[in-house]
Amino acid sequence: MFDNLPSAMPHIQAGNLKAFAVTSAVRSSALPDVPTVAEAGNLPGFEASSWFGLLAPTGTPTEVVNRLQQETAKALNLPAVKERLVAQGAIPSGNTPAEFARLIDAETTKWAAVVKASGARVD
Template sequence: MATNFPAKNIPELIALLRSRPARDLAYGTSGVGTSVHLAGALFGQLTGTEMEHVPYRGSGQVTTALLSGELSIAFDNFSSVWPLAREGKIRILGVTSQGRAEAAPDIPAIAETVPGFESLSWHGLFAPARTPAPVVQRLQREAAAALAAPAVAQRFRELGITPVGSTPEEFRAFVEAETKRWGDVAKRANISID
């Protein structure tokens, strides 16, 4: 949020959204169909509110729009905005994980006000479908070791990123569940990528 935005927390934001037409308040994201666009759509679906979506060409443009006052509300990745929030240049009303971020325990999770809300941006290591199992297993071991390295883990914590690391089978199940979940959100919000 822009620091001068009238809502200071998630309940106030919901009340403000319910008091105005959707076209009066817009939220910016890094593009149509991105995880943050879907997070905004899910927020509206779970709260019964509407905002106009304004897609930008990346997180940097969203941040610039917030800082200039062109935009008042944005959904963005925590690691992208946390440095600006620490400097007092923007205000974070809530994090999109189920619980509070380790890097910012004073910022509530949106789920504390909006039960069932969770939107995590995630990254994974993929290989071609026919990659031999020993190669996949080695890639998984090496990636897990890199994520567990103290310097890497510390830097991730500073950015508000939680490294997970999982088996190929766990990751496959996760990707399938996320694909279904967000496909349903997109369908309900009539979001399509041309």
């Protein structure tokens, strides 16, 4: 099964699931002994990471978007919040709106190519 670490970690920690690899480009600090898929499967460059972010409707004033980003970044950097997220296998970032837009564009391009190559269709 492929799952997000934050939802899988309690089951891994309880011994109900065994993690064979993580799909991120680097090993998870929450599971440092678990290799990446690239390492375990000899698949250089393999990366399939999940991410979460906040989005606002088109036309939201820039100062509102910036304030939301700044306050979110502050919260993500609070020691208790950061420790909790890292323990769940997440990597908190709080990147800027421009950085997040670039990530969304890159992910859309990457996965569009995968879907196209797979031949998957919506019927």
